[in-house]
Amino acid sequence: MRLKNKDLLGLEYLDKEEINLILETTKPFKELFTRSVKKVPPLRGKTVVLLFYEPSTRTRISFELAAKRLSADVLNISASTSSVAKGESLIDTAKTLEAMKADFVVIRHSMAGAPQILARTISASIVNAGDGTHEHPTQGLLDMFTIWEKKGKLSGLKVGIVGDILHSRVARSNIWGLNKMGAKVYVVGPATLIPSRIEQMGVKIFYDLDEIIDELDVINILRIQMERQKENLFPSLREYNEIFGITDERLKRAKEDLMVMHPGPMNRGIEISSSVAEGSRSVITEQVTNGIAVRMAVLYLLAGGDSRGVKR
Amino acid sequence: MKLVIRNGRVVDPKNKIDKKADILIENGKIVKIGESSKFRPGDVTRSTITIDATGKVVTPGLIDMHTHLREPGREDEETIASGTRAAAQGGFTSICCMPNTQPVIDSVSGVKFILTTASQEGVVNVYPVGSITKGQNGEELAEIGKMRIAGIVGVSDDGKPVMNAQIMRRALEYAKMFNLPVISHCEDLNLSMGGVINEGFTSTVLGLKGIPRQAEEIMVARDIALAELTDGKLHLAHITTRRSVELIRQAKKRIKVTCETAPHYFSLSEEDVRGYDTNTKINPPLRTKDDIKALCEGLADDTIDCIASDHAPHLDVEKDLEYNMAAFGIIGLETMLPLILTNLVSKKILNLNQAIEKLTVNPANILGLEKGSLSIGSDADLTIIDLNLKKKIGNEFTSQSKNSPFVGMELQGFPVATIVGGKIVMKDGKLV
Numbered sequence: 001m002r003l004k005n006k007d008l009l010g011l012e013y014l015d016k017e018e019i020n021l022i023l024e025t026t027k028p029f030k031e032l033f034t035r036s037v038k039k040v041p042p043l044r045g046k047t048v049v050l051l052f053y054e055p056s057t058r059t060r061i062s063f064e065l066a067a068k069r070l071s072a073d074v075l076n077i078s079a080s081t082s083s084v085a086k087g088e089s090l091i092d093t094a095k096t097l098e099a100m101k102a103d104f105v106v107i108r109h110s111m112a113g114a115p116q117i118l119a120r121t122i123s124a125s126i127v128n129a130g131d132g133t134h135e136h137p138t139q140g141l142l143d144m145f146t147i148w149e150k151k152g153k154l155s156g157l158k159v160g161i162v163g164d165i166l167h168s169r170v171a172r173s174n175i176w177g178l179n180k181m182g183a184k185v186y187v188v189g190p191a192t193l194i195p196s197r198i199e200q201m202g203v204k205i206f207y208d209l210d211e212i213i214d215e216l217d218v219i220n221i222l223r224i225q226m227e228r229q230k231e232n233l234f235p236s237l238r239e240y241n242e243i244f245g246i247t248d249e250r251l252k253r254a255k256e257d258l259m260v261m262h263p264g265p266m267n268r269g270i271e272i273s274s275s276v277a278e279g280s281r282s283v284i285t286e287q288v289t290n291g292i293a294v295r296m297a298v299l300y301l302l303a304g305g306d307s308r309g310v311k312r
Numbered sequence: 313m314k315l316v317i318r319n320g321r322v323v324d325p326k327n328k329i330d331k332k333a334d335i336l337i338e339n340g341k342i343v344k345i346g347e348s349s350k351f352r353p354g355d356v357t358r359s360t361i362t363i364d365a366t367g368k369v370v371t372p373g374l375i376d377m378h379t380h381l382r383e384p385g386r387e388d389e390e391t392i393a394s395g396t397r398a399a400a401q402g403g404f405t406s407i408c409c410m411p412n413t414q415p416v417i418d419s420v421s422g423v424k425f426i427l428t429t430a431s432q433e434g435v436v437n438v439y440p441v442g443s444i445t446k447g448q449n450g451e452e453l454a455e456i457g458k459m460r461i462a463g464i465v466g467v468s469d470d471g472k473p474v475m476n477a478q479i480m481r482r483a484l485e486y487a488k489m490f491n492l493p494v495i496s497h498c499e500d501l502n503l504s505m506g507g508v509i510n511e512g513f514t515s516t517v518l519g520l521k522g523i524p525r526q527a528e529e530i531m532v533a534r535d536i537a538l539a540e541l542t543d544g545k546l547h548l549a550h551i552t553t554r555r556s557v558e559l560i561r562q563a564k565k566r567i568k569v570t571c572e573t574a575p576h577y578f579s580l581s582e583e584d585v586r587g588y589d590t591n592t593k594i595n596p597p598l599r600t601k602d603d604i605k606a607l608c609e610g611l612a613d614d615t616i617d618c619i620a621s622d623h624a625p626h627l628d629v630e631k632d633l634e635y636n637m638a639a640f641g642i643i644g645l646e647t648m649l650p651l652i653l654t655n656l657v658s659k660k661i662l663n664l665n666q667a668i669e670k671l672t673v674n675p676a677n678i679l680g681l682e683k684g685s686l687s688i689g690s691d692a693d694l695t696i697i698d699l700n701l702k703k704k705i706g707n708e709f710t711s712q713s714k715n716s717p718f719v720g721m722e723l724q725g726f727p728v729a730t731i732v733g734g735k736i737v738m739k740d741g742k743l744v
Contacts (some may be wrong), residue, residue, distance in 0.1 A: 028730070091632050111634040112519035113588030132636070134519030169519060197520055282652040 003301045006121045007126040011176040019144070019177055022297050025162035028146050030288035030293035032069070042300050044075050049058070051093070053079040053109040053130070058264055058288065059129050059139075066295035068161050075102070090181045091116060092122055098122040103219075104299060107131070125302040127171040139263055140173030142294040144181065146178075147218055149289050150259060155182030162188045162244060163222030163271055166195045170263045171222060186212055189244060190224075192233040201250065214253045221246050224271045229280050237270055247273040251281070253265040261281055314338050315734055316356050318348060318650025320365030322694065325669035335370060337692040340734035345686060363736075365696050371668045372685050373405025375449070376645060377675040378470070378495075378549060378572060378620035381407075381438075384425060385414025389698035390625040390712050392426065395645070396434035396712035398490025398623070400737040402645040403727025404691035406437040406683050407408040408675075411448070412471035418443040418454040423462040435737045436730070437693070438513055438677065439465040441495060444483045450474050452481060460490040461705060465679040468495035470549060473531055477538065492548040493678055498531035498556070499674055500597065509634055510597040514582040520635060523597050525553040532556045536563040540713035545571070547678055552577045553594045554606030557649060561615040570678050574601050574653035575644060578607045589716040590631045594624075608661045617674045619667075621648045625713030641709045647718045651724025653699065666700075696729035710743065 001021050005013065009103065014022075032038050042101075043162035048067040052060055060076070067074045078095075088096075090109075097105055104125045119126040130136040148154050152252050159178055163214050165171045165187045175198075178185050185203045187194060192301070194205055206212055224240060260272075260281040268274045277284060315337040322333045322345060334348035334353055344351060356362075372539065382390040390398075392409075399407045409426060411417035423440050430438035438578060440457035446452045448469045456467055466727035467487055472498070474480040480496070487494050504527040509515045511522025532548060536559060539546035548571035550664055551557065556571075563569050581601050584594045596722055610616040622640025631638050652671070656662045662670075676684030679739060683693060702724045737744055 020551060069349045076718045111636045112497065117634065132519050172517070174521060183360045196511050196524075197517040198516050201517065209464070247535070 001018045002304065002306050006302065007115070008298055008302060009119060009126065009128050010116050010160055010184060011137045011140045011173045011180070012135065013244065014180070016180045019141070019180060021142055022294065023145050023148055023300060024292070025297040025301055028089065030290065030295040033289065033293065039069050042068035043303060043306060046072045046241065046303065047075060047101065048072045048104040048106060048150070048299065049075045049077060049097055049102040050106045051077045051097070051105055053107070053114070054129070054130070055212045056108050059108060059290070061298045062291040064127060065292050066299060067298060069292070070296055070299055072104070072299070092118055094118045094121045098124065100310070104302070105305050109172050119260070127298060127302065130169050133169055136169040137173050138291070138298060139170050140177040140296050142176050142287060142291040143220060143263070145294050146283055146290050147259065149290070150283065151217065152176065157183045157217040158186065159183050159220060160188055160209070160212060161220045161222065162209060162218045162246065164193045164224055164228060165189050165198065165222070166193045167225065167228070168222050174220060175203055186216070188212070188215060190234050190240070193228070210253070213250065214255065215259055216254065218259045219246065220263075221272050223265065224267060235275040238251045240268050245271055245273065246276050248275050248279070251276065261287060263287070313734065314357070314360040315363065315692070316348065316360050316363050317363045317370055317694065317696070320368050321564060322686065323368045323664055323668050324597070325665050326372070326673040327687060329686065330665060335686065335694070336623070337734045339640060340692050342686055342688055342690055342692050345688070352496045363696070363729060365700070366582065367612040367700070369664065369697040371697065372696050373683065373730070373732065374649065374695050375406045375407045375672045375675040375681070375684055376404045376405050376621050376623070376648065377576070377618060379407045379409055379623040380625065381409040383429065388717060389627055391433070392438065393433040394435060394710070395623070395625070395713045396430065396436045396438060397743055398643070398709065399436045400643040400730045400732070400743060401710040402647070403649045403695040403697065403730055404436060404645060404694065405732045406439065406500040406681065408439045408441050408465060410441055410468060410470040411443040416443050416448050417441070418446050420455065420458050420462045423459050423464055427463050431620040436732050437683070439499055439681065441466045441468050441470070442472055444468065444469045444494065446512045448450065448472050449706035450476055450479060452477070456487055456492065457490060460492060461709055465653060465681065466493040466495050466547070468497065468549065470495060470497045471667045473497050473499045473501060477534060481538050484538055484546060484556070487728050488542065488544045491545065491680060493545045495549050496531070496535045497549050498528045498535065502528045502531070503527035504693060507587050508584040508593060508597070510599050512582060512600065514585060516590070520585070525555065525599065528553055528596050529559065532559050535566070536569060539569050540567050543567070547572070549618070550574050550596060551616065552599050552607070553603050555611035556627050557606045557615055561610065561613070563720065564615065570617045571615075572620040573607050573611070573616050573661060574620055574622045574649050575655070576642060576717065577612070578594065578604050579651050584717065584721070588635045590633060590635055590715060591642055593635060593638050594633060594642055595640040602614050607658070607700070611656065611670070612661055612666070617670065618653060619648070619670045620675070621645050623711070624705035625711055626715045627713060631715050641664070641715070643709065643713050643716050645711065646709055647705060647716060649697065649725070651718070653697075656722040658724060666736045690730060692734035694731040695727055697725065698728045699725045701726045702726065719740065
């Protein structure tokens, strides 16, 4: 089995079988990491461009490592140091990359829909590494892989996503993906940070985490951005922390095996306490490791690889 | 010079005419309508130009009360010359141009510039709309009376709302003296700020900032209240939501208020924004299928008086961008009539007479123009329409700009001739 499209723009556009394929393909790539030589040849001779219009450390490094471990040549372009800073439009940048015969363009952009513009402009495979508040599909996939690996399934699990849902591309990708895999998703956060009609995506909305904390199998805690306070979306960080912050106290009523996730970077003491972040329920550092394997699987599959061809 | 239009189905809602007839035009005026067998000898001579309209519909020249011609200031997007040609191509003989140019048309000199340029370079009648406030800053009234004397037909800060209710109150009161409509762009800027698409499920899924429908509805309600207070002449521009239609329907029982919508609001919905085509980025934004239904109901029961294009030309470089960065607006003059015929008339939401009414006599009445009918002695502004002509909208436009979401769409019913003051400016779909 192979992926249907040349691009990975969002989990909205994948079906269940494709998500399964990516999760299955991730496993052997993750096993590679236990070896002394972590590199395999599938993308030898291919060029992967990392086009980052927004500052990012972990996602960019994760993609870079993934591409390098697949033996691709990697080019980093960031908005502050390139022709983008000279006012070149996204479409012109795309055409330049096309002329340079890039095979993959991994794009991070502050504006929703930027990867779609690239995908319809050039023939390279486009991988969305986060576009505005739209989607962050590889984060969604790595979150699902992390859950699936630990819990052995996704179907039937109850996953709570807590925090700023309105501005979260991670939330959207998780909702699309988890729903397709048969999990139940609850979103929890201040009413001002819950986007319009999100229940139509098939989620339930809660403003009080304590109402559902005892039911959850997974809690995915989103970063709360300091600047939202200035937009009057909530009155203060200390109030946010008191009502929505995840602490040991709040988790007392949770299931024994509740898994705590966070896409990072964390604001300790605001949306998550240090002891929860470091605690036994936390899989936050594993998410980082899994991120590389998932991105390897995505690049490998987009290059036309299939589930049987992963070289050990 | 004489012109005779033979054998067409003449549709003139103002005079309640809908019959097969010939129309005789002399010296730029309509002189006779009837069977040509009943014309007197000498009415039609060898030098009379004949247009055969067999199988076609002949209507009063269409009026678009809401266009942006971009001149002065943005002649790279559109000029009075190119915009009036686009109008003629689309079957329009009269258009109103909004004052949000650079500089804003907020004084007599601006009005004179538009009228002079239009008379020298334009091919259809151009009626300027002056701004409500100086520089459209929403703070100080522009010289509405002096602009009226110079030739404006309405006032509007279109592109922006008048946020201050006190200023809007004064404008309605003051413009009433001159019988000028105050054309209101209904948008509460605090609610709409930063938004690029209708707020709802689609905005959530696409991760684009939404503009709630209430940003429009609050201002519709406010302006209706102010019209009630002042007895002013209020016209609400580009109405898009169900609740706006309901508010206006109720208000019409008590006061004079008129409104328009644009073809894109009943032809497209927020779902068309999926794919992030920036030619779906319009202000107010495309709404939902339920709003389309409400607009159709409002059009059918005459709550919505007019259909106007809100023709808003933009360059490729202002549109080939990330959705958030792209300019708001689309061109509309050349697709408006086919969209109305395809999406309203063919679907029996409006009959042909109703549709033509909203493009002729209704805007003429709101603006106080002696246009929009085929009355004997009136200016010979006419449009000939082929209801059966099917065409795919190509990406060639007479307008200088190409920002249309309708490219590639097949529509039925196109204008085939445009006659302005007895002069043929467009024939067989081509400018003369």
